[in-house]
Amino acid sequence: MKGYNYNRLLPYVLLLPTFILVALVAAYPIIVSLIYSLSKMRYLKFERFVGLENYVRIMGDQGFWQSLSVSLKYYGLSIAIVIPLGLLLATLLSSKVKFLTLFRTIIFLPWVLSQTITALIWGWLLNENFGPILWIFSKFGNDNISFLSDVNNALPLVVLANVWNSCPFAIIFLMSAIQSIPEELNEAAKIDGANTFQKFNKITLPLIMPTLSVVFIQLTLLYFNMVTLIFVMTGGGPLGSTSTLSLYTFQHAFQFWNTSYAAALTFLLLVINLLFAGLYVRLFRVQY
């Protein structure tokens, strides 16, 4: 009798610490940011409830809408480069060429570096007085160009650093999918006279579609919520031209210390992301 109860309870005891930690990163932030966002806070001190005031303020905040549009530009530009580039390189790195391991290792390498380091290295490469990229431009007679301090150039350049850092992630995923395609399928297509492009279009692409969707979702979450790379590289400047919604939220929370306003932004981000993540899990019927 005792053993029976013990065996029924044991799994829940084993799961308890997991539940507590999961609650700390899921339930707790939802509740806390909701409460803060409905209150007037001075730093972390509750003063009074103000209802939806903070959300109304967000709707009328020029900075919010601007950062949302920067977010969408940053996300759209990054994904539009990384997905095709990732597909191309994953295909090439799955073919039979010499020095394959060497090529793979080199091309994957930027992915292991942190966003902070990516930002610092690219900041130094893009130095406006004596950097190597300036030197290339000066070779073409244009040595009066500014990079990260230019309102129009900053965002595409942060995207460039982001592509450098995160494209290998897409390549690695897609490669594993491409390599799991049975060899016979390609052989059969070859016998039927299909060329490289046709093989890719009719065999590879349909078969890696599930993985491609996963990559798409993962990158969407990564890019939409990215703070560190942008924060270290430009700090959101010049003139807010690289200030994404996530960075805007971060700055309200930890630079301007507008706790309740930042909590409202946080709550919005949290809801958007949870909906997105839930949709992803349902949509692709991830098995568990």
Add this chain to the structure above:
Amino acid sequence: MHIIITKKMNSFIIYVVLIIASVFAIFPIYWAFISSLKPFNEALFFPPTFFPKNFTMDNYYEIITRYQFHKHIFVTFLVGIGTIVFSLSVAIHGAYALSKWKVRRKSLIMFLILATSMIPQISVLLPLYSFTVRLNIYDTLLGLVIVYSAWLVPAEVWFLKNIFDGIPTALEEAAMIDGCTKIGAFYKVILPNSKIGLVSVIIFAFVKVWTDFLFSQTLILSKDKRLVNVALYGFLSQFGIQWTQLMAATILSSLPIILIFLVLQRFYISGFISGAVKE
């Protein structure tokens, strides 16, 4: 109309594309590396020197003696190891319960764990900051370890459950016939048979801590407790620090992770890929 590309032409194009991609990937790292070996005045040459005229180790010497960078590396190791120990002892048991025991509403629990593993840092940063302040663990390494563990446990449970699922029940039963309890069989049979998966999870957790910026930036105040990335960022605004020294610090803090990647590439990749998707 068929465009006929001969096999030779085809592989020539492949090589050209791969070489361009490799140069794009490696040049920024190469540039950081040679900059760290240049005397500061040479770094200011224009046109720049693509191979240092005068090698020097001064930048490394300065970054360690004057800016005490090795201390930040040590603290990061400490927090990384603490996080591995704490988060894995939690995740191993949670994953085991979900894999080998009858748990009610298992699929709902797995769904919530997976969804939680996808919550981005920015949307939990402020609440977790307030959590550490209220619990008096703000600006402590313990607080950092707790937050990192909570952040990583969902992905670790997800990953480990898949590993444990792949271990045949027959192995467990054999151990139980030999007189093990069911949970004893877990420690004696299942865990030792999951070594490869465990290595991947350990690398995953370590890399996550090592490359993080946001948690250590917001939950730590004291300069001497800064993890590497926050220390690097701090150097940016520090008066008098030179770019060549900054690049030396950049190289030093990338080295451990590059080494792990080069030596354990297979585990490294599987730790990150399997955390994100189950095939």
